[in-house]
Amino acid sequence: MGWLVGVVAVVALLGFYLTFTAKRVDRLHARAASAGRALDAQLVRRAATSAVLAEEHGEPDLYAAARGALDARVEDREAAENDLTRLLRKQELDSSEASDVAVIAASRRVALARQVHTDFVRDALAVRSRPLVRALRMTRRHGAPAYFDIDDPTLPSVTQVTSRATRD
Template sequence: MGWVIGVVAFVVVGASYVTWVAGRVDRLHARAASAGRALDSQLVRRAAAAAVLAEAAPGEPDAADLYAAARAALDARDDDREAAENDLTRMLRKQALDPATPDGAAVVAASRRVALARQMHTDLVRAALAVRGRPLVRLLRLNRKHPRPAYFDIDDPTLIAV
């Protein structure tokens, strides 16, 4: 009779652990997807601020190129997005951003928010991929309903105001 209680206790503990792991997989994937949406939102805000900056300074020699890079980042499809965002970052680094002007301050602040959102997204994707690689998760296929999260690999978007 004692061994039946032991087996039942073992099954209950095992089922509780598997349920906890499945919940962790679901939560990490949901957080990674949410961080991806937040990163996308911050990238759009930065591109819009860069377009406003380019429109505000039509006499600048790089204003047309900056505007084109901002529009390309706004209009990019998912597979071209990283390259467009990297081009925009390179164009923004060429600009002499004055934090005293509202447009310059907006671009610098948006770039800082992009850097923070990218770091959060990278950390959550790393955690989701780590939990996907655990043997129990692979064995029981607890990640089958979630697409594999992917890193968004862009240059460091932090800008330094002059």
């Protein structure tokens, strides 16, 4: 009778562990997908504010890059975002102008969203690589999440500082 209780306890613990692991796999994939959507939203926001900045400053190359980032296909998105980042870094951004501040803020939000997305993708890929998860095919309902590899989109702000000679 004691061995029966032991077997039932082991089966119950194994069932609990497998249920916990399956839920963790589902939860990590859902978080990675959600972080991917949040990153996409921030990238669209940055491209839109960059287009406004380009129109205000009369920068046709920046406008073309912003439109390219907005209209890019999924497979070309990383390259389009890298082109936009490269052109934004060439701009002299003034922290006293609203459109410049909006682009700087949007770039910082993109950097944060990319970091969160990368963390969740890394965690989801790590749990996918566990032998028990692979053996029981717990990831069959989920596609493998992918990293979104772009340059660091954080932009420095340039504040116009008046010299002491002009103030005196």
